[in-house]
Amino acid sequence: MIGRAGEIADAIREESNIMIVGHADADGITATGIIASALEREGIAYGVKIIKQLDEDALSEIREANYPLTAFVDLGSGVIDELDFKRVVMDHHSPGGSDQKLHLNPHLFGHDGSTELSGAGSAYLVAKALSNRNSDLSSLAIVGAVGDMQTKSMGKLISLNREILQDAIKAEKISLIGDIELFGRETKPIHKMLEYASDPIIPGITSNEAAAIAFLNSVGIELKNDRWRRWVDLNFEERGRVVSALVKYLIKGGYGKRARRLVGEVYIMVEEEKGTELHDAKEFSTLLNATARYDMGEVGLKVAMGDRGDYLQKARSLLSGHRLQLAIGFDVLREIGFVNGKMVKYVHAGNAVRDTLLGTLLNMMLTSGEVERDKPLLGFAESDDGKIKVSSRGTKELVDRGLHLNEVMSAAAQKVGGIGGGHDIAAGATIDVGKEEKFLEVAEEIIDGQYGRAI
Numbered sequence: 335m336i337g338r339a340g341e342i343a344d345a346i347r348e349e350s351n352i353m354i355v356g357h358a359d360a361d362g363i364t365a366t367g368i369i370a371s372a373l374e375r376e377g378i379a380y381g382v383k384i385i386k387q388l389d390e391d392a393l394s395e396i397r398e399a400n401y402p403l404t405a406f407v408d409l410g411s412g413v414i415d416e417l418d419f420k421r422v423v424m425d426h427h428s429p430g431g432s433d434q435k436l437h438l439n440p441h442l443f444g445h446d447g448s449t450e451l452s453g454a455g456s457a458y459l460v461a462k463a464l465s466n467r468n469s470d471l472s473s474l475a476i477v478g479a480v481g482d483m484q485t486k487s488m489g490k491l492i493s494l495n496r497e498i499l500q501d502a503i504k505a506e507k508i509s510l511i512g513d514i515e516l517f518g519r520e521t522k523p524i525h526k527m528l529e530y531a532s533d534p535i536i537p538g539i540t541s542n543e544a545a546a547i548a549f550l551n552s553v554g555i556e557l558k559n560d561r562w563r564r565w566v567d568l569n570f571e572e573r574g575r576v577v578s579a580l581v582k583y584l585i586k587g588g589y590g591k592r593a594r595r596l597v598g599e600v601y602i603m604v605e606e607e608k609g610t611e612l613h614d615a616k617e618f619s620t621l622l623n624a625t626a627r628y629d630m631g632e633v634g635l636k637v638a639m640g641d642r643g644d645y646l647q648k649a650r651s652l653l654s655g656h657r658l659q660l661a662i663g664f665d666v667l668r669e670i671g672f673v674n675g676k677m678v679k680y681v682h683a684g685n686a687v688r689d690t691l692l693g694t695l696l697n698m699m700l701t702s703g704e705v706e707r708d709k710p711l712l713g714f715a716e717s718d719d720g721k722i723k724v725s726s727r728g729t730k731e732l733v734d735r736g737l738h739l740n741e742v743m744s745a746a747a748q749k750v751g752g753i754g755g756g757h758d759i760a761a762g763a764t765i766d767v768g769k770e771e772k773f774l775e776v777a778e779e780i781i782d783g784q785y786g787r788a789i
Contacts, residue, residue, distance in 0.1 A: 335443045335459060335494075342422045342436050343463035345403065351379040353401035355409070357453065358386045358626040358690075360481025360619040360634075362408035364474040365424065365457035367638035369405055372461035372468050384631035386690065387764055388413055389753055391719075408453025408478075411439050412744070412755035424456040426482075427755055428740040440494060448757035449486075450493035454478025458498055472498050473507035474638060476601055481619025483697075483760075487730050489515075490599040499601070506604055508615070513600040514565065514577055520614045523562035524576075525550055533701045534592035536584065540702075553579045566609055611653065612637075612646075624656035625649050627690040663687040663695045664702075667713070672705055677781040678726075679705055680712040680774060689715040689723035693762060696727040710737060712777065714770050722770060724754070724763040726777075733758050736784040746776040 346352065352373060356366030366382060373380045381401065385392050388409050393416065396404055403420050410423035415431035417423070422436040426447030429439055438460060440451040458475035461468040479485070479495045491499050502508035513519065518527040528539050528546040539545045550557060553575050557563060565573070577597060584593040601615035611617040625634030630652055636645035666686045672679040687695060696711045705711065710728040717723045724747070726739045739761035747754030747763035750773050754763030765773055 335438065335440070335445075336463070338436075338438045338443075339459040339463040342424065342438055342460045345422055345436055346373070346378070346405070346460070346464065347376070349378065349403045351381075351402055353381045353383065353396065353399055353404045355383045355385065355388075355392075355396060355404060355406050356631070356635075357408035358384050358629075358631045359408070360622040360626070361453045361478040363622045363626060363631055363634045364454040364478035364481070364619075364638050365407035365452075367635055368454060368457040368461050368468075368471045368474050369407055369424070370635070371471055371639055372464050375467065376464060382632065382635065384626070384635065385409075387753065387762075389764060393417075407457045411437070411441075413753075422460075424453065424460055426451050426453050426456055427757060428744075430744060430755060445494060448482075448759055449484055449488065449495075451495055452479040452482045452484055454482075455495055455498055462501075469501050470505045470507055472502035472505060473603060476502050476508055477603075477615045477618045477622070477638075480601060480615045481623060485599070486759075489595065491601075509602045509604050511600050511602060512597060514573070514596060515598045515600065515616075516565075516596070517616060517620070519565040519600070520609055520617050521611055522564060523557070524555065524565055524568070525557060525562075527565055532698060534584075534589070534595045535701065535703045536580065536592075537587055537589065537703075539583075549579070549583070550576070564609060566613075611650065621649050621653050623694075624653040627656060627688070627694075628652050629690075659688065659691060660694065660698070663691050664698055667695055667699060668704060672699075672711065675709070675774065675778060677709060677778040677785075678712045678774070679709050680714070682714040682770065684714075685716045687715055689717040692723060693725040693727065693760065696725055697760075700727055700729065707731070710739060710781070712774070716767070717764070720767065721752075722765050722767055724765060724770075724773065726756075726761050728759045730759065736787055737781060738784055741784070742777050742780045745780055746773050749773070749776045 354366050354369050356362040406423045411425040411427050412430040414433045424438045426440055429441055438456045440447045454475040461471050475498045516527050516531050525546040529543045531540045581593045603613055606612035611621045622634040625631055633645050633648045637649050670681055672681045692713045692715045696713050699705050707729050712726045715723050728737050728739055738758045740756045743754030743761040743763040750765050750769040752763055752765035756762055
């Protein structure tokens with residue numbers, strides 16, 4: 335992979351003006367930020383385009399822009415053979431073609447792109463090949479990997495991601511600690527962190543503010559002094575007391591597996607202010623995701639590249655709205671309900687939820703206990719361009735049985751004239767209105783076949 339990264343770096347050095355095309359999520363935004371920062375240091379001019387998907391409309395716009403070189407980050411592998419212009423690709427999604435020229439993707443080198451290297455990680459390898467001074471950009475690659483949920487299967491970064499983590503630690507950009515992994519360590523009041531716990535769910539406490547407060551009171555935690563205390567405000571002994579009590583609570587309730595997911599590796603952004611969204615890599619990635627979900631990825635890019643003024647405030651405003659929309663969307667999906675198909679559970683949200691939130695909402699459903707985890711979840715929603723966005727989410731157990739959602743989304747979409755791709759555990763597609771039933775039929779056939787092959 336290092337050799338391929340070097341080849342791409344050489345191709346970049348030859349140009350004076352480059353278009354960067356990045357995917358509209360935290361991984362894509364950090365990947366774009368890494369390459370943009372590296373180009374600035376090399377004195378190379380660049381333009382940026384952050385997009386939801388690389389469909390024919392997007393490709394036409396890129397061709398019309400007519401840059402001497404286009405750098406695709408966190409996307410491009412799925413349509414690699416259609417990129418009929420001068421380009422380099424730094425991605426981690428399953429490749430959809432045979433062209434390996436100037437194409438850096440972990441799958442091409444025997445690595446898993448859903449757990450071992452993110453799109454931002456691929457971009458970082460190229461940035462480092464451009465110059466060793468770009469080692470400080472490793473922290474952005476970690477934010478991208480965490481945002482892409484690359485810690486989910488093992489509870490920590492592994493393989494190539496871990497090598498990048500070591501670069502970030504060596505550069506004194508990130509510190510690694512063992513701590514509670516619930517979202518909101520930095521910014522939420524302690525009782526709210528417990529109330530909103532979703533990975534893992536804490537039965538009887540999650541979604542119950544009074545129960546969360548009562549639990550903390552029972553272990554002697556002071557909730558407020560001059561303001562509500564956050565997890566980062568607790569001392570070491572207090573944190574240990576809460577974690578110990580939570581573990582005992584879950585084990586007593588028969589949820590021992592969930593107890594094991596409470597504590598793990600936490601990645602701290604050393605130079606960021608404690609108690610802010612930027613101090614914890616998980617919260618940082620959520621902030622960036624919020625900007626992308628509302629078509630404001632350029633705001634997230636500015637934050638990723640160091641803006642701590644107006645753009646950061648805009649990003650925080652988008653995050654606040656994002657949290658509200660997720661809560662509303664979760665209730666909407668719960669109310670509509672999932673249909674229990676032969677091989678999947680599916681829901682059609684129409685225009686009741688934003689299509690860019692659908693994947694996140696499916697993930698929330700999987701971790702919430704609201705639906706059984708025996709089948710992958712699939713959702714349909716109307717997008718602003720009059721198409722149907724399809725999102726799918728699975729579990730590690732289902733992947734181990736043979737599920738590969740990238741293959742499902744890609745092949746089913748192709749059958750109905752759409753486009754799809756992603757990872758084995760999470761993938762998406764875009765299809766025309768009215769094609770949902772046929773798409774679902776094909777998807778279920780493919781999944782049935784995947785399980786049969788595994789057996």
